[in-house]
Amino acid sequence: MSILEIKNLTKNYGKNRGIExxxxxxxxxxxxxxxxxxxxxxSTTIKVLLNLxxxxxxxxxxxxxxxxxxxxxxxxxxxxxxxxVRYYDNMKVKELIAYAKSxxxxxxxxxxxxxxxxxxxxxxxxxxxxxxxxxxxxxxxxALLHKxxxxxxxxxxxxxxxxxxxxxxxxxxxxxxKGTTIFLSSHNLTEVETFCDRVAIIKEGKIxxxxxxSEFANKKTKQVTLKLAHDISANLLDLGVHNxxxxxxxxxxxxxxxxxxxxxxxxxxxxxxxxxxxxxLSETFMSYYETEGK
Amino acid sequence: xxxxxxxxxxxxxxxxxxxxICILLMILFxxxxxxxxxxGMQELVNTxxxxxxxxxxxxxxxxxxxxFSQLNQYFSYVxxxxxxxxxxxxxxxxxxxxxxEESEGTIEFLYAQPIxxxxxxxxxxxxxxxxxxxxxxxxxCASILMALVVKPEDLEVFQLFMDFKLMFSGLFLVxxxxxxxxxxxxxxxxxxxxAMPLSIGLFFISxxxxxxxxxxxxxxxxxxxxPFHYAVPSELIKDGFDPIYxxxxxxxxxxxxxxxxxxxxxxxxxx
Numbered sequence: 001m002s003i004l005e006i007k008n009l010t011k012n013y014g015k016n017r018g019i020e021x022x023x024x025x026x027x028x029x030x031x032x033x034x035x036x037x038x039x040x041x042x043s044t045t046i047k048v049l050l051n052l053x054x055x056x057x058x059x060x061x062x063x064x065x066x067x068x069x070x071x072x073x074x075x076x077x078x079x080x081x082x083x084x085v086r087y088y089d090n091m092k093v094k095e096l097i098a099y100a101k102s103x104x105x106x107x108x109x110x111x112x113x114x115x116x117x118x119x120x121x122x123x124x125x126x127x128x129x130x131x132x133x134x135x136x137x138x139x140x141x142x143a144l145l146h147k148x149x150x151x152x153x154x155x156x157x158x159x160x161x162x163x164x165x166x167x168x169x170x171x172x173x174x175x176x177x178k179g180t181t182i183f184l185s186s187h188n189l190t191e192v193e194t195f196c197d198r199v200a201i202i203k204e205g206k207i208x209x210x211x212x213x214s215e216f217a218n219k220k221t222k223q224v225t226l227k228l229a230h231d232i233s234a235n236l237l238d239l240g241v242h243n244x245x246x247x248x249x250x251x252x253x254x255x256x257x258x259x260x261x262x263x264x265x266x267x268x269x270x271x272x273x274x275x276x277x278x279x280x281l282s283e284t285f286m287s288y289y290e291t292e293g294k
Numbered sequence: 295x296x297x298x299x300x301x302x303x304x305x306x307x308x309x310x311x312x313x314x315i316c317i318l319l320m321i322l323f324x325x326x327x328x329x330x331x332x333x334g335m336q337e338l339v340n341t342x343x344x345x346x347x348x349x350x351x352x353x354x355x356x357x358x359x360x361x362f363s364q365l366n367q368y369f370s371y372v373x374x375x376x377x378x379x380x381x382x383x384x385x386x387x388x389x390x391x392x393x394x395e396e397s398e399g400t401i402e403f404l405y406a407q408p409i410x411x412x413x414x415x416x417x418x419x420x421x422x423x424x425x426x427x428x429x430x431x432x433x434x435c436a437s438i439l440m441a442l443v444v445k446p447e448d449l450e451v452f453q454l455f456m457d458f459k460l461m462f463s464g465l466f467l468v469x470x471x472x473x474x475x476x477x478x479x480x481x482x483x484x485x486x487x488x489a490m491p492l493s494i495g496l497f498f499i500s501x502x503x504x505x506x507x508x509x510x511x512x513x514x515x516x517x518x519x520x521p522f523h524y525a526v527p528s529e530l531i532k533d534g535f536d537p538i539y540x541x542x543x544x545x546x547x548x549x550x551x552x553x554x555x556x557x558x559x560x561x562x563x564x565x
Contacts, residue, residue, distance in 0.1 A: 050406055053562035075408040082406075086399030088304070102296035103407035142403075 001028045003150055003181045004049070009058035011044055019044050019205045021058070026183055026198075031176055033196035034185040041205040042185040043083060046154055050080060062150060076104070079143035083155040083185075085135040087127045093138055094123035097145070104146035115141045118167055133159040140168065144175075151175065151182045157191055169194065189283075221283075222259070225252040226266070227273040235265055297404075297414060301421030305387070309425050312383045313432045316376050320433070323372035324440045330362045331446065352508040355526055365441060365449055366457045370527040376433065377465050377527060378501075383429065384469035385493035387422040388476020390486065392554075396564050397486035411559045419477065419551070426469055434462045457531045464525030464535070471521045471543045472497065474550035481557040484564060497522075518542060 004026040011018035019041040026032040036042055047053045048060050051071040060067040062074045087096055097116075101107040116123060119137040130138065136159050143151065151172075157165045172182060172195060186192050192199055193213070200210040224241075227249050236244060239261060241253040249272070255262055266274070330336070339362055343351065355374060362368045392415070395401040404414070438458055445454065476493050483489060504520025506513045517523050524539035 047563075047565075052402065052405060052565065054560065072408045072410050075406060078406075080406040082402050084399065085403075087403060088398075088400055090304075099296065099300060100403075100407065103409065139403075143406075 002026060003028050003063060004032075004183060005059075005061045005064075006045070006049075007059040009045065009048060009060055010056045011048060011053065012056045013044075017041070017205050018056070019048075019202075022202070022205075022207050024200045024207060024210055026181060028181055029176065029179050030197040031172065031182040031184060031195050033192035033199040034183065034202065035187060035189060035192050035199060036202035037187055040202045042187075042202060043154060044205075045202070046080075046152055046183075046185060049152065050075075050078075076146075077149040079146065079148035079151045081136070081139045081143045081151075081153045081156050083158060085132075085139040087135065087138070089126075089128040091127050092123070093121060093125050093127060093130070096127060096138065097121075097123070097142060100142040101145060106147065107145045111147070112141065112145045115144055118171065119164060131159075133161060133164070136160055137164060140171075144171075149180060151180055152185075153182065154185045155187070156184070157186075157188060221254050221256040221278075223252070223254055223277045224262070225250065225273075225275045225277075226271055227251075228269055228271050230269055232265075232269060239265060295417075297409065297417035298421050298424075301391070301418050302424055305421060305425040308383075308386075309429055309432075312379065313429055313436075316379055316433045317436045319376055319379070320372075320437050320440060323375075324369070324437075324444055327365060327368055327444045330368055332363075336361070336363045349509045353505045355528055365445055366454065366531055367528065369437075369441060370457070370461060370531045373437075373461055373527040376437075377461075377468075377525075378497075378522070380429070380433075380465050380469055381472045381497055381522065382494055384426050384473040385476040385479075385497055386490065387426060388473040389479045389483075389489040389493040390476075391418045391422060392477065392480035392558065393483055393486050393489055399565050401563050402565050405563070412555065415555060415558050422473055422477075423470070426473060427466070430462055430466050430469070434458065460530050460534065461527045464527065464530050467540065467543050468521045468525050471524075471546050474547040474554075477554045478550040478557075481554045481561065521546070 002025040004024075006022055006024050009022040010020050017039075022041070022045055024032075024034075034042055034045070044053070048055050049062065049067055051068050054068060062078065065074050067074065091099075097112065101112065115121075119141055121137050121141050122134070125134075127135070127138075136156070140156065143153075156168060160168065176182060182195075184192065184195060196213055198210065198212045199216070201208050228251070229249060231246065231251075233244060233246055233251065236251070236253060239255075240257045241255045244251070244253040330339075343356060346356075355371070362371070395404060405411075438455070441454060441458070442451070445451070472493075475496065476489075479492055479496070480489065483492065500520045501522045503513075503516040504523035507516035507520065507523070521543065524543055525535065
């Protein structure tokens with residue numbers, strides 16, 4: 001069942017680019033990554049989902065309800081962490097959390113306390129004293145306190161220290177296991193690689209690919225570096241390697257073809273040194289939207 | 295109710311500041327009354343007033359030279375300066391509430407909660423309304439107390455109360471007009487930094503139009519554009535409310551509210 005459904009969503013911002021014909025759907029219980037460079041339209045899409053802005057055309061639905069007409073009912077079961085957290089400065093953290101709680105009937109005190117402990121939120125502090133990362137922690141607690149069915153995260157790890165990033169990862173995995181659907185927008189590709197089941201890549205306001213992580217994994221590329229006395233560049237190029245670089249006796253290249261053919265070729269030469277690394281998925285993404293977007 | 299409570303709480307600090315300013319102003323003016331009462335002083339004032347051109351007297355609402363030895367008349371004259379501060383407070387209350395959340399980005403938190411834009415606006419409006427009402431109660435009580443201290447023996451307490459009640463009702467009615475227009479501004483303007491200059495500017499432009507209306511016969515209708523002149527304290531205690539102005543005040547308030555709701559329910563938040 002799809003929890004979130006966007007069809008041909010367009011938002012024009014006058015002279016600024018918004019988004020154009022964005023379509024995607026997120027299934028119940030999955031972690032869906034939404035990646036793209038800064039200004040690609042990630043936040044614009046999220047703002048339409050939350051009815052902070054209205055679309056120019058197209059359709060956005062959450063739980064099969066219209067994002068602008070039924071926004072109140074939708075938000076009863078949606079948690080949101082903005083990329084840039086801005087709260088009322090002259091308020092204590094505990095007051096803000098109490099305020100957020102007051103909007104929901106099902107927020108239970110022990111769970112909120114648990115979340116605060118997990119993320120090390122200091123309740124007695126004033127909002128204005130908090131650093132970017134600490135505000136983000138409050139935002140995470142505030143987004144989770146009513147146990148939402150859908151969690152929308154806009155660059156959630158931005159500003160968090162590695163320890164808290166790990167705690168967030170654990171919490172997200174835990175929530176996923178309990179059936180929560182997560183829509184994760186990010187330009188941190190490693191983050192997406194770790195968490196997501198499926199990914200949509202957005203560039204210049206348009207979706208350029210939607211794939212499952214395993215599909216990307218099949219296209220995995222090996223990065224090979226070898227040292228030998230002969231120059232075998234021509235043979236390697238025949239084999240279909242790319243990004244070939246020769247530096248004295250060192251040859252490095254990327255290879256995504258059949259690994260046996262490569263080994264067969266190399267075995268005919270005297271090799272001094274060989275490393276074969278798996279290119280990170282995040283680098284694959286990167287090349288993906290660098291080339292296909294053009 | 296949670297939004298109402300939060301808005302009211304956030305508004306308490308400015309409320310206290312504005313109340314203190316107005317009370318200090320009043321103490322200053324009323325402390326001068328005992329010397330005004332002195333007949334020599336009254337003569338002096340009258341001579342000076344007589345020498346002023348009528349247009350200028352009109353501009354300061356002194357056309358029918360008030361008898362400054364009478365507490366009611368003296369107070370009604372000085373009260374207009376308190377009223378001006380009250381109206382500016384009311385316009386700011388309105389003009390800041392909506393746009394502040396957008397310019398400071400807090401709307402992203404608030405509107406991610408299950409609450410409709412209509413309810414949000416209503417709660418904010420009611421909170422501003424309540425704050426302004428409390429402001430009137432505070433300065434109302436303070437001015438009555440002070441008036442009782444300087445009150446001459448011959449003035450009846452009942453009459454004093456009735457006059458004060460009338461003047462403060464005028465302040466409340468017209469204050470709500472300015473607050474509603476402020477709300478409309480708040481739904482329209484693109485940034486918080488415009489709220490203060492625009493709402494104060496709007497007040498003074500309308501005020502000056504009202505003054506022109508009194509000075510130049512041809513522009514008499516300008517008075518309708520100046521909510522301040524719907525309830526000038528010194529005229530109120532003499533003639534009471536003019537029903538036309540009450541109707542006008544209610545119409546402006548209603549129209550501003552309707553437009554504010556329509557705009558706010560359809561607008562893209564600037565964050």
